[in-house]
Amino acid sequence: MAMAAALPDARRRLVDTSPVEALKARKNEAEVAGLVSAGRKDAAALCSYFAWLEAAASAASQPVAFAAAALAPPSLQPAHLPSPPSPPRRRRWSPASL
Numbered sequence: 001m002a003m004a005a006a007l008p009d010a011r012r013r014l015v016d017t018s019p020v021e022a023l024k025a026r027k028n029e030a031e032v033a034g035l036v037s038a039g040r041k042d043a044a045a046l047c048s049y050f051a052w053l054e055a056a057a058s059a060a061s062q063p064v065a066f067a068a069a070a071l072a073p074p075s076l077q078p079a080h081l082p083s084p085p086s087p088p089r090r091r092r093w094s095p096a097s098l
Contacts, residue, residue, distance in 0.1 A: 004012065027035070060066035 057066050
């Protein structure tokens, strides 16, 4: 941005997209597989969290108070609030996993 601001108005050109953007947007098979895998892991983590949230809220004597506490930042959450499930451990990447 600072470099563009240093150019005189007569030398500035507005372009729709950069050629670099088009090259970066193309994904190879390994990148697509990685995106699909990451999406599945994220979906599984969300399902696990929502299942915990539903179980913890139904076990709470005051669901509204529980929901307010669960949405609070961790530093403000009461000690009696059950902790959410820990995320699954990630496997280390190796060329053999491709």
